[in-house]
Amino acid sequence: MARHVIEVRGLTKTYSPHRAPVRALDRVSFTVDEGQFVTLVGPSGGGKSTLLLILAGLVESTTGEVWVDGEQVRGPVPEKIGIVFQDATLLPWKTALANVEFPLDLRHVPRGVRRERALALLEMVGLQDFADRYPHELSGGMRQRVAIARGLVQDPRIVLMDEPFGALDEQTRTKMGQELLRIWEKTRKTIFFITHSLTEAIYLSDVVLVMSPRPGRILDVMPVDLPRPRRFEMMGSEAFGQARNRIWKLITEGEG
Amino acid sequence: MSRTQAVRIGGLAAALLAWEGVSRLGWISPIILASPSAVLAAIRADGGVFLQAFEVTLAEIAIAIALAWSLGIGVGVAAGSLPRLGATAGPLLSSLFAIPLIILYPLFVAWVGMGPASKILFGAASGFFPIALNALSGVRCLDPRFALVARGMGATTGQIFFKVLLPLALPAIISGLRVGTSLIIIGVVVTEMLASVGGVGFLISYHRTMFNTGHVYLGIFLALLAALLVNRGLSHLEERFGRWRILEQTRA
Numbered sequence: 264m265a266r267h268v269i270e271v272r273g274l275t276k277t278y279s280p281h282r283a284p285v286r287a288l289d290r291v292s293f294t295v296d297e298g299q300f301v302t303l304v305g306p307s308g309g310g311k312s313t314l315l316l317i318l319a320g321l322v323e324s325t326t327g328e329v330w331v332d333g334e335q336v337r338g339p340v341p342e343k344i345g346i347v348f349q350d351a352t353l354l355p356w357k358t359a360l361a362n363v364e365f366p367l368d369l370r371h372v373p374r375g376v377r378r379e380r381a382l383a384l385l386e387m388v389g390l391q392d393f394a395d396r397y398p399h400e401l402s403g404g405m406r407q408r409v410a411i412a413r414g415l416v417q418d419p420r421i422v423l424m425d426e427p428f429g430a431l432d433e434q435t436r437t438k439m440g441q442e443l444l445r446i447w448e449k450t451r452k453t454i455f456f457i458t459h460s461l462t463e464a465i466y467l468s469d470v471v472l473v474m475s476p477r478p479g480r481i482l483d484v485m486p487v488d489l490p491r492p493r494r495f496e497m498m499g500s501e502a503f504g505q506a507r508n509r510i511w512k513l514i515t516e517g518e519g
Numbered sequence: 520m521s522r523t524q525a526v527r528i529g530g531l532a533a534a535l536l537a538w539e540g541v542s543r544l545g546w547i548s549p550i551i552l553a554s555p556s557a558v559l560a561a562i563r564a565d566g567g568v569f570l571q572a573f574e575v576t577l578a579e580i581a582i583a584i585a586l587a588w589s590l591g592i593g594v595g596v597a598a599g600s601l602p603r604l605g606a607t608a609g610p611l612l613s614s615l616f617a618i619p620l621i622i623l624y625p626l627f628v629a630w631v632g633m634g635p636a637s638k639i640l641f642g643a644a645s646g647f648f649p650i651a652l653n654a655l656s657g658v659r660c661l662d663p664r665f666a667l668v669a670r671g672m673g674a675t676t677g678q679i680f681f682k683v684l685l686p687l688a689l690p691a692i693i694s695g696l697r698v699g700t701s702l703i704i705i706g707v708v709v710t711e712m713l714a715s716v717g718g719v720g721f722l723i724s725y726h727r728t729m730f731n732t733g734h735v736y737l738g739i740f741l742a743l744l745a746a747l748l749v750n751r752g753l754s755h756l757e758e759r760f761g762r763w764r765i766l767e768q769t770r771a
């Protein structure tokens with residue numbers, strides 16, 4: 264049996280700003296196996312980003328625990344977890360290469376090592392010819408690739424992605440999904456991926472976590488029984504359609 | 520010499536000639552408009568004094584800039600990145616900015632005397648508020664995910680401050696520096712004119728009471744020169760650090 268690389272136990276999160284407290288997560292528990300591709304889907308405002316930030320050690324949970332790789336998460340663990348957000352959050356005054364190098368720069372990795380590692384990753388995401396371009400000179404999809412390369416540069420075991428392709432058009436988005444699967448198959452990282460798109464969720468993942476409206480609970484942990492490597496045509500298959508319907512039903516019932 | 524340069528110099532010479540002509544013809548009283556030759560005479564008579572005064576003024580401006588920039592940016596970025604601090608500091612800064620500081624100038628003089636210190640203090644105080652406010656709103660408007668991503672990468676608080684937030688907010692900070700720095704120059708020169716015994720402002724107001732219009736104009740030119748120099752420096756800074764923002768906007 265594969266070991267659990269992520270283990271979440273009874274997470275509850277209540278944001279308490281000055282006004283009324285907001286309950287974002289409600290007793291969330293699940294596990295993720297080493298090397299799995301897991302997506303989290305759910306209605307807007309359900310607490311998905313909150314969950315990701317807690318996994319990353321960037322937000323404290325109100326109750327509950329997160330264990331990563333056998334250690335309890337109490338703060339950022341950059342050597343174990345890489346993060347990729349929507350809109351890439353690249354630093355606009357740095358080139359693609361410098362952006363990918365940035366996490367290593369923060370940790371005072373020698374320049375030569377840094378450069379070599381960043382170049383290798385840019386090559387993996389297919390951007391070796393764009394190393395010296397600035398973010399504004401890149402397309403949305405390219406920026407997102409740079410962000411993925413940056414998320415991988417510290418060679419973390421886990422990559423957390425919050426709607427990384429949310430701002431892209433459908434065609435680019437589908438291509439990026441295939442690209443990500445290729446990278447995943449090559450690196451065998453554990454990926455925790457948030458999306459609004461049920462199609463994307465099923466197409467990419469081994470397991471889909473379905474979250475309820477706020478306060479977010481895990482309604483279902485649904486394995487996806489589609490063979491790998493995934494191919495575009497599978498989206499039209501019966502199994503795909505059934506999986507889609509099941510998630511849709513869960514989400515809409517949860518709202519009711 | 521390029522063509523445009525030649526045109527510029529020619530234009531300047533023509534303007535000076537016309538100006539001299541207007542004064543010579545006596546169309547405008549020399550008390551209102553000094554002729555270029557009167558300014559030249561002032562340089563010949565008191566050039567050394569003016570140069571010394573110019574140095575004093577520049578030094579005051581430089582120190583006031585150093586104070587206002589470092590404190591303004593420091594306070595602004597800190598208040599912008601720490602929500603609790605920002606919630607109290609923000610409104611406080613904007614209401615203080617609304618007070619005409621000149622009414623406090625007598626206090627400054629009482630504290631540190633009529634010398635350069637009171638000018639520096641006043642100049643720095645005038646520049647501080649717009650600089651801090653711009654830095655504050657510049658940082659506050661940033662997508663909070665920038666700081667989150669950096670922290671997730673293992674950045675320390677200092678690294679987040681200096682390597683992420685500060686450079687991201689730089690275009691906003693620089694526009695604050697523009698406003699703030701002109702207020703510093705104004706502040707220094709005006710307080711020199713109000714009560715002092717040194718600096719270009721003092722010479723302007725002294726010679727005005729003596730009706731030495733040539734000297735007054737010389738002083739005004741020097742004050743303008745100071746503003747021009749500082750502005751040049753700022754444009755340089757903007758060019759160097761704000762470029763990506765401009766590039767980004769032209770693309771969008």
Ligand SMILES: Nc1ncnc2c1ncn2[C@@H]1O[C@H](COP(=O)(O)OP(=O)(O)OP(=O)(O)O)[C@@H](O)[C@H]1O
Nearest residue numbers: 278280285287306307308309310311312313314477
């Ligand atoms: N820093 C915060 N302070 C207070 N409330 C917050 C904060 N962050 C999120 N919330 C609230 O928590 C709830 C869940 O937000 P979250 O961003 O996790 O949802 P989400 O599922 O990621 O939504 P979306 O799909 O739209 O991205 C929302 O009601 C939101 O208003």
Ligand SMILES: [Mg+2]
Nearest residue numbers: 311312313425
């Ligand atoms: Mg979200």
